[in-house]
Amino acid sequence: MEGSAAGKPKKSGARQCCICNQKRAALKRPKTLEQICRECFYEVFEEEIHQVIVENQLFKPGERIAIGASGGKDSTVLAFVLSELNKRHNYGLDLFLLSVDEGITGYRDDSLETVKRNEMQYGLPLKIVSYKDLYGWTMDEIVKMIGLKNNCTFCGVFRRQALDRGAALLKVDKLATGHNADDIAETVLLNILRGDIARLSRCTSIVTGEDGPIPRCKPFKYTYEKEIVIYPSC
Ligand SMILES: Nc1ncnc2c1ncn2[C@@H]1O[C@H](COP(=O)(O)OP(=O)(O)OP(=O)(O)O)[C@@H](O)[C@H]1O
Numbered sequence: 001m002e003g004s005a006a007g008k009p010k011k012s013g014a015r016q017c018c019i020c021n022q023k024r025a026a027l028k029r030p031k032t033l034e035q036i037c038r039e040c041f042y043e044v045f046e047e048e049i050h051q052v053i054v055e056n057q058l059f060k061p062g063e064r065i066a067i068g069a070s071g072g073k074d075s076t077v078l079a080f081v082l083s084e085l086n087k088r089h090n091y092g093l094d095l096f097l098l099s100v101d102e103g104i105t106g107y108r109d110d111s112l113e114t115v116k117r118n119e120m121q122y123g124l125p126l127k128i129v130s131y132k133d134l135y136g137w138t139m140d141e142i143v144k145m146i147g148l149k150n151n152c153t154f155c156g157v158f159r160r161q162a163l164d165r166g167a168a169l170l171k172v173d174k175l176a177t178g179h180n181a182d183d184i185a186e187t188v189l190l191n192i193l194r195g196d197i198a199r200l201s202r203c204t205s206i207v208t209g210e211d212g213p214i215p216r217c218k219p220f221k222y223t224y225e226k227e228i229v230i231y232p233s234c
Pocket residue numbers: 067068069070071072073074075076098099100101102159176177178179183
C-alpha cells in the first residue's frame with residue numbers, strides 16, 4: 001500500500017495515466033480533470049467526437065461533406081479528425097475543404113496558406129470562394145467605403161452566404177464547422193443578454209439550417225476549446 005506511517009500518500013513526481021494505468025500521465029484533461037497520458041488523450045478526444053457523430057447521426061454513408069476551413073485551430077483540427085475517423089470507422093464520406101477568402105490583407109491571406117497546406121497533408125480537395133469573385137468587393141474595399149463601424153456584421157452575413165455558395169458549387173450534402181463547446185456557451189450568453197429567445201433556442205442545435213440551402217453541423221459541439229488547443233501539440 002502506498003503512503004507513509006502517518007497515512008499520507010507518498011509524493012511522487014510521475015503519476016500514472018488514470019485510464020491505461022501503464023504510461024506516465026502527460027496532462028490534466030481540461031474536460032474531466034483526469035491525469036492521462038498522450039496516447040489516451042488522443043484516443044478519448046477522437047472517440048468522443050466519433051460518439052457525437054454516431055449518436056446524432058450527423059452523416060450518412062456516401063454523403064459529400066464540406067468542412068468550413070478558416071485556417072484557424074478549430075477547423076484545422078476538425079479537418080484532421082474527420083478525415084481520420086472517416087477512414088477508421090468507414091463513414092464512407094467524400095470530404096472537402098471549403099474556404100472563404102474575405103479579402104482581408106494580413107489576416108485571411110495568411111490563414112489560407114494553412115488551409116492549402118492542409119489540402120496536401122490530409123489529401124482533401126480544397127475549394128476557395130472569395131468575396132471579390134462572388135460580390136465584386138473585397139472586405140478591405142468594403143471597409144474603405146463604409147468604415148469600420150458594423151463591418152463585422154456585413155462580413156458575417158457575406159461569409160454565411162459565401163459558404164452556402166461554395167457548398168452549392170461543391171454539390172455537398174452538408175457543411176461541418178469547427179464551432180466548439182466554448183463558442184456555443186458564448187452564443188448562449190450573448191443571446192440571453194440580447195433577450196433573443198428565438199436564437200437562444202436554435203443556437204445549441206448540433207444541426208441547423210435543415211430548411212435552408214445547406215444544413216450545417218457542429219461535430220465539436222461538446223469539445224472544449226482548451227482540448228482543441230492541446231490536441232495538435234500534445
Ligand atoms: N473564412 C472561412 N472559411 C471557411 N470556413 C470558415 C471561415 N470562417 C469561419 N469558418 C467556419 O466557422 C467556424 C467558426 O468560425 P469563427 O470565425 O468563430 O472562428 P474560430 O472559432 O476561431 O474557428 P477557427 O479556429 O476554425 O478559425 C470555423 O471553425 C470554420 O469551420
